[in-house]
Amino acid sequence: MSAQKSRFYVTTPIYYVNDIPHIGHAYTTIAADILARYYRGRGRDVFFLTGTDEHGQKVQKAAGARGLSPEEHAGSMVKNFQNLWKTLNISNDAFIRTTDPGHKKVVRELLQKLWDRGLIEKRSYEGWYCTPDERFWTEKDLKDGKCPDCGRDVEKIEEQNFFFLMSRYQERLIEHIGKNPSYIQPETRKNEVLGFLKNQTLGDLCISRPKKRLSWGIPLPFDEDFVTYVWFDALVNYYSGPLYLADQSNGNEWWPADAHLIGKDILTTHAVYWSTMLMALELPLPGTIFAHGWWTIEGKKMSKSIGNVVDPEDICRRFGVDQFRYFLFREIPFGNDGDFSEDALITRINTELANDLGNLSTRTFTMINKYFDGVVPEPQEAEEEMRSLAEGLVSRTEEAFAALDFQRALEEIWKLVSYTNKYIESNAPWALAKSPETKGRLATVLYSAAEALRVLALHLSPFMPETMEKLLAEMGLPETGGKNPLWGGLPPGTRLGTFEALFPRIEKLKNIEKEEIKSKETPKMQEEQKKPEEKEKSEAEHPENLIDISEFAKVELKTGKVLKAGPVKGSNKLLRLEIDLSEEGPRQVVAGIGKQYKPEELEGKTVIIVANLKPAKLMGLESRGMLLAATDSEGALSVLTTEKSILPGAKIK
Numbered sequence: 001m002s003a004q005k006s007r008f009y010v011t012t013p014i015y016y017v018n019d020i021p022h023i024g025h026a027y028t029t030i031a032a033d034i035l036a037r038y039y040r041g042r043g044r045d046v047f048f049l050t051g052t053d054e055h056g057q058k059v060q061k062a063a064g065a066r067g068l069s070p071e072e073h074a075g076s077m078v079k080n081f082q083n084l085w086k087t088l089n090i091s092n093d094a095f096i097r098t099t100d101p102g103h104k105k106v107v108r109e110l111l112q113k114l115w116d117r118g119l120i121e122k123r124s125y126e127g128w129y130c131t132p133d134e135r136f137w138t139e140k141d142l143k144d145g146k147c148p149d150c151g152r153d154v155e156k157i158e159e160q161n162f163f164f165l166m167s168r169y170q171e172r173l174i175e176h177i178g179k180n181p182s183y184i185q186p187e188t189r190k191n192e193v194l195g196f197l198k199n200q201t202l203g204d205l206c207i208s209r210p211k212k213r214l215s216w217g218i219p220l221p222f223d224e225d226f227v228t229y230v231w232f233d234a235l236v237n238y239y240s241g242p243l244y245l246a247d248q249s250n251g252n253e254w255w256p257a258d259a260h261l262i263g264k265d266i267l268t269t270h271a272v273y274w275s276t277m278l279m280a281l282e283l284p285l286p287g288t289i290f291a292h293g294w295w296t297i298e299g300k301k302m303s304k305s306i307g308n309v310v311d312p313e314d315i316c317r318r319f320g321v322d323q324f325r326y327f328l329f330r331e332i333p334f335g336n337d338g339d340f341s342e343d344a345l346i347t348r349i350n351t352e353l354a355n356d357l358g359n360l361s362t363r364t365f366t367m368i369n370k371y372f373d374g375v376v377p378e379p380q381e382a383e384e385e386m387r388s389l390a391e392g393l394v395s396r397t398e399e400a401f402a403a404l405d406f407q408r409a410l411e412e413i414w415k416l417v418s419y420t421n422k423y424i425e426s427n428a429p430w431a432l433a434k435s436p437e438t439k440g441r442l443a444t445v446l447y448s449a450a451e452a453l454r455v456l457a458l459h460l461s462p463f464m465p466e467t468m469e470k471l472l473a474e475m476g477l478p479e480t481g482g483k484n485p486l487w488g489g490l491p492p493g494t495r496l497g498t499f500e501a502l503f504p505r506i507e508k509l510k511n512i513e514k515e516e517i518k519s520k521e522t523p524k525m526q527e528e529q530k531k532p533e534e535k536e537k538s539e540a541e542h543p544e545n546l547i548d549i550s551e552f553a554k555v556e557l558k559t560g561k562v563l564k565a566g567p568v569k570g571s572n573k574l575l576r577l578e579i580d581l582s583e584e585g586p587r588q589v590v591a592g593i594g595k596q597y598k599p600e601e602l603e604g605k606t607v608i609i610v611a612n613l614k615p616a617k618l619m620g621l622e623s624r625g626m627l628l629a630a631t632d633s634e635g636a637l638s639v640l641t642t643e644k645s646i647l648p649g650a651k652i653k
């Protein structure tokens with residue numbers, strides 16, 4: 001990315017409309033937002049595109065399962081993404097849906113172009129198809145007869161299809177990557193792609209599906225009996241989006257994109273398919289394809305069945321939007337894998353945000369209010385060391401941003417936070433205030449602290465836009481007043497506004513979520529978390545995962561009548577139930593069903609309880625037994641009840 005360019009075009013993957021957006025989707029989109037905000041702040045003309053991937057078999061299937069047309073299904077699911085982007089303050093300039101007529105038109109034009117140039121051919125094809133991934137594999141690609149990507153079953157399919165002659169571009173792609181060291185980032189991912197390209201022969205890419213098998217897609221312009229392969233359709237969004245969604249009035253031609261941000265899961269489709277498609281179309285290649293790492297949750301893969309999928313809406317409601325945004329980019333270098341836990345989030349909020357930055361602002365405001373009636377004093381001298389640290393941030397963050405190293409940018413910015421806190425400590429303004437002779441020095445110290453705060457707000461605003469805007473407003477600076485990166489941008493005489501602490505401290509909750517997840521874990525869930533090699537071993541020991549009757553007999557299942565149900569303080573997931581099991585008194589059971597059930601819906605119901613489970617503590621409440629509920633792959637949850645009315649305490653065998 002060259003710093004001289006006046007425009008900047010950044011993209012996120014377009015997310016499958018079937019998914020409910022989670023922390024992973026939020027991560028890539030916030031990264032793109034930080035970049036977009038940063039470059040807008042540097043005066044560049046920015047276009048930031050995100051959107052949804054709406055065609056393909058999975059969407060067709062999911063829509064059918066809901067009794068909806070694919071259009072209706074996609075139309076309702078897309079709102080989950082659009083609403084989340086509003087919550088997270090995502091400043092995208094456009095939102096592309098692959099069902100937009102404008103996009104479909106461009107896909108057909110590009111296909112026609114490739115067809116006219118003889119770069120697409122019809123062939124008979126036999127291959128192994130992974131339906132969930134919507135990808136064909138050759139025999140040798142398969143791992144133990146399963147999809148090498150997701151490990152699921154594949155089916156053998158023979159059919160006529162259209163192929164893009166991708167193999168022709170193998171050498172050119174190797175050369176391009178070699179000549180453009182930042183084309184694929186980070187370095188490890190580049191080496192992965194190069195290794196693959198140098199050691200294997202690139203095949204041609206099947207880019208169609210017969211309509212009789214899949215109707216939910218864009219028809220090929222040269223054979224309407226086929227629709228486009230979902231990846232061909234999806235990748236084109238980066239090119240088609242600005243053509244019909246960007247304001248063309250300033251004469252900006254957006255293609256090529258400066259940065260495609262993606263997760264490491266979709267590196268091949270971008271680095272190989274998309275690059276060669278562009279070469280064949282004689283279009284310029286993007287500046288950078290950056291594949292970031294993968295988030296796990298408390299050491300585990302996110303999974304609907306475990307119920308540990310992190311919902312960003314929930315995190316933002318409980319901890320704050322900017323706190324979440326900050327955490328994601330401070331916690332791990334962009335490019336590395338990371339682990340999310342509420343404990344880690346709370347620690348960063350309390351130490352770096354509430355203590356370091358929050359206290360700096362509170363102290364500065366309080367002292368200017370106290371010693372100068374809330375008016376920024378005139379400094380008597382320039383603090384050269386501080387000035388150079390603050391002004392140096394411009395080039396140091398610029399370098400970090402050019403390398404997409406968000407963590408380094410934050411570390412650089414934090415040097416000024418720490419410096420200023422130490423500066424206040426060592427100059428002790430409270431002592432200077434005691435004597436009229438040191439009033440001048442006091443003015444310098446408090447001016448410098450306030451000015452550092454202004455510079456910090458400026459540099460932090462791409463990461464934490466809402467809070468930094470609030471801070472600048474509290475400093476009495478109009479929107480533009482905070483934009484000057486040079487020292488001295490805060491005019492003495494500025495009257496500070498009312499001040500509210502930026503980042504409230506958060507009390508650590510006592511392992512609620514962890515206990516809740518653990519108490520709900522079934523052997524199947526534990527199995528899902530195993531590494532492939534561990535899985536193989538346990539399958540050998542327990543063929544087909546079967547148990548014998550004596551193992552089942554250990555579990556005591558009983559009917560119970562819900563006498564009372566109510567919320568659990570501090571958790572929107574848990575409900576406290578009093579259940580009659582026909583024992584001496586009712587039992588207290590704490591169940592993680594608060595998102596799906598209102599307490600009053602449960603009262604009077606006969607439910608199924610694991611009666612001989614060791615008691616567990618959830619949010620400080622003892623839970624004696626576990627309520628059974630079914631969860632499907634879409635995340636819907638239903639509490640088990642009995643088919644006919646039956647007394648509480650009845651045994652289930």
Ligand code: ME8
Nearest residue numbers: 013014015016024025028053234235262263294295
């Ligand atoms: O692949 N950690 O869409 P998708 C980090 N439609 N990032 C994660 C993540 C995790 N655990 N889980 C998901 C598709 N992501 C295609 C893309 S683009 C032309 C078509 C993020 O809904 C990450 O950015 O499966 C990943 O690449 C993307 O979500 C996959 O989103």
